[in-house]
Amino acid sequence: MSADDTQEAREQLIDLAAQFYDQFELGEIPHMSVPTRTKNNIEYDEDKDVWVYGDRESTRSANSVQGARKLLKAVYTIEFLADQLEEDRSSTLRELYYLSESWDNEEAQFSSQDESNNLVEDLEIVSGVTREDFHMRPEESGATIMGPLHLREQTRRGEREIHCQEDVGEGGYQIPNNPDTIEFLGSDADFILAVETGGMRDRLVENGFDEEFNALIVHLKGQPARATRRITKRLHDELDLPVTVFTDGDPWSYRIYGSVAYGSIKSAHLSEYLATPEADFIGIQPADIVEYDLPSDPLSDSDINALESELEDPRFQTDYWEEQIELQLDLGKKSEQQSLAARGLDFVTDTYLPERLGEMGVL
């Protein structure tokens, strides 16, 4: 990232503070409007093929004690971020939360990390600058890549060239917090396989799936971090690789797919930058539970609620998803990725994935 970007990010933040200043001077009640971040307020952007926020806005206003506290915290955070950018340092979201304890004003201190995370998101949206450009990092997510990919990473200790099969151990290449510091040098990969669970990722690596099928195995580690989604999107855009997502067969896993493909509700302002709308879902599909006669668990009440709420989620309102979700509600069952082991340890690499990928036209 260049010094110009840093300078611009800083100016954006200070403009925001200036906006409050002007509101005071005009005798107005200081306020700040941000899009409402709920699933009722996301809409499909046809041009960019991603889900973005709609027109509904929430106003943080000093009209109430609570609103005034929020704005006070915002101003303190702005000061902190501006200083950090000036000094060209970075910090994690969690550090921001703890750091607020050191602020002289008790009213400005955060009461939970959710609060500080939300505030940083607010600032991202209002200023139009991403968190990464504020030099705010999330905690290390530990997501990895394994596969035939050659890249160069800009680290604090200089440049490193890494091949994600040859230069890494069993664990694979660890995705850095800001994947925009990576430059892709070359790849023999045919497609990307994003995997939800660590157990399945290890199985695929042990069975040599990446080598056999020229796959880039991206470990999502549950709900993927922004960096994971960003690098997936870049791999897709820059190396023109198809993206496939392989998760458990339950509603929570469909949301993992959703955030890779359509963007998450909380970061819909960055969908354009993070989402890969072309990503395809491999499974476990509810249909697979029947077809492969997989061991399953009954759906819990919260699973059913989650499925029903997905039926109302605009991101899942496609024929494919409606059919799958309704089928699962009928079945009343869910299965994990690793339930495929019921048919032998090699079943997933020898049979299931080749069959599914074939059906999807990836292989």
Added chain:
Amino acid sequence: MTSFQSTLGDEPGIAEELAESQQSISIAEFFEKNKHMLGFDSGARGLVTAVKEAVDNALDAAEESGILPDIYVEIEEAGDYYRLIVEDNGPGLTKESLPKVFGKLLYGSRFHAREQSRGQQGIGISAAVLYSQLTSGKPAKITSRTQGSEEAEYFELIIDTDDNEPEISVEETTTWDRPHGTRIELEMEANMRARQQLHDYIKHTAVVNPHARLELREPQEHFKFERATDQLPAETEEIRPHPHGVELGTVMKMLTATDSQTVSGFVQEEFTRVGKKTADSIIDEFRDRHYGREMRWRPPASHENVDLHAAVEDATANKGAEATAAFAQSIADGVDDYDRIAYHELLETVESAAEAVEDDHGTTFGDTVRENAVEAVWLELIDAVETESVDDGGADDESRLVADLYDLADEATSTRKDDETIHAFADRLGAAFGDELAAGDDEGNVRHRLTRTRLRAFVDRAADLTEEYDDVSFGETARENVTDAIWDVMATVPDDPPLVRELNGDRDATSDLVDAMRATDIMAPPTRCLSPISEDLITAGLEKEFDADFYASATRDAGVSGGDPFIVEAGIAYGGDLPAEGSGEVMRFANRVPLVYQRGACATTDVVKSIGWRNYGLDQPGGSGLPNGPVVIMVHVASTNVPFTSESKDAVANVPEIEDEIELAIREAARDLKSYLNKRRSMQQRRKKQNVLGKILPEMAEKVAEVTDRDEPDIDDAIARIMNNVLVERNVEANGDGRAVSVVVENNSGTNENLEITDIVSAEPTALSDGATVVEMDGEWFVKWEPEVPSDDEAALEYEVPDDATFDLDVKGVESEKLTVNQ
């Protein structure tokens, strides 16, 4: 002790023997043994009661003579006894009446008067004298001086309990420094354990008698309660009894005593709120009860085979064809003019027809002719002509009466009853009317005159038979409805009511009269016999004795209970120095007298406890009972006859009418309390919000200035907006040699605001804008401006001053929490 069993008859003289030991008891003796009934049950209580009786008497006496009461109470220890001295500045008592007032029980001026006063029975003060002589053996010492007399009278007396008469031991004249008044000194066995009640009594008396000056000196403490007003309570007038509140015995007594000849005169003379019209209504009600009403039947319709004309002609003999025809026609037409006609109405019709025909034709229609005509027509009307008598009424297709009754009954009963049932019922009821012809004395009740009770008996019998034979139910409601429907069409008879002397001694007729009076709508009794404290003075009284934040009061319109008018008033004091812990205080008053004992037995307390105080913003554990917190609730019941639970007058009895009014009065005052508390609460929240925001916003402004590297912004306007405040801001601009000043009021609140703004200027302001006035005082100019500023609007005051002027702005009319002033 050995007991001998004796049987009646063994000792023939037993009744006589017993009779020898039976003798009448004097009232004084009775109360000597039953002190508790008068509130003298213990030494502690006896002292309070004695003070209470003496003070009540003193207040009554002074007020009656239009004197602002000034009362001094002293209690001192006197050896084994306590000495109570009560002095007032009343009119004093004459030498003749004084011994009786103090030395005879049940001697008083008020027992018979329907007028609000503290004392009622004439027992109180003499009971205190009695108690004193019983416990200390010492006489009461009384000094009294009437206005204008040179010297005061001094008496020492006791009550001779055998015959309830004063026994005077000392009688002399003396000097006294008061120009007029009475002083009583009693020694009694007592103690000061009820000190709190004593204090309460005096304090509460001061609350409800803001026109009185009270002083209490007791061994430990000394209080003075000064007047809050110089206005005496409105003078009350005695009223006559109200017809709704008298009992049979009373009316019988009044009948014996009255000078009136007629009932109409009697009720107008002896009762309040009875004029000619009301008297007539009462008499009508009396007639209905005493004589009954006469049934009115429908005149024959054209399709009916009833020829009244012919019936009259047949009954009239030797009067000439023309005159007879005219007579018959006149009667037939007259009857036809009625929707329904009763016997006495028919009589009138025949009379007037006879008069008219006599005038026109010169033929005399004597009594016999008239009677014959009446009978002929009436029998036709009630379908009782000999040929078709009721006995073989079945031969006729249907009796007229049955058809008439059927329509009435059908109208009055529910639609679920089928026609046949109603018809059978009407048939039986008609037969009952028919039977009246034969019943009773020789003539029978041909007029169909029935009291409501008798009518109801008819209906019941017909209904019972219908139930029995037709196997249908004919319930209470249906019977009542039918009775009502028939009773409504029946006519009150014109018979003259009996004269008073006839009524006198006739218990049943008098009872009918009492019932009639109760049934008549009569205006509530006048309230000039009552003297409510008034809302303003209740508030003044509470303000005087309680240092609270809020006061509310309510005076209800007069109500009536048992013929006695009454007025209920309530007052509430809240907050301030009242104790915040524990339950609130209830002060009860009856005719301006505090009630200090038997709180739990009092209707007032019951009502206070039954109110859901949480609705009014007070804390009430469990949702019932006395409210908690810094609150004083006072209730005053004023009546010509307050219903007490006992002679000691400690508690108001649970009379529903009075309880209802107590509740309404308390609720009225409590509503004011509620809005005060709500407002206070919202002000508290506002203050809290203001405190927090007052801290956060300047810090935010400071930080914003720091981040943007600018001077700190001015945040007052923003704060005024946030707080929905009223912002008053002064702008001063140079204007030639002087300066132009504008004071702008910006109303950010949700309501219209009326402000009173005073700007104190050190030099004379000129070119004042409209609506403002200026007054000069000691070299300062007071610019007064009272704008009304609508919500979200602003108004400006403008003027010009010389260069060196200074200003000082004072804003009123807006709560300080809502106000931001920038000078």
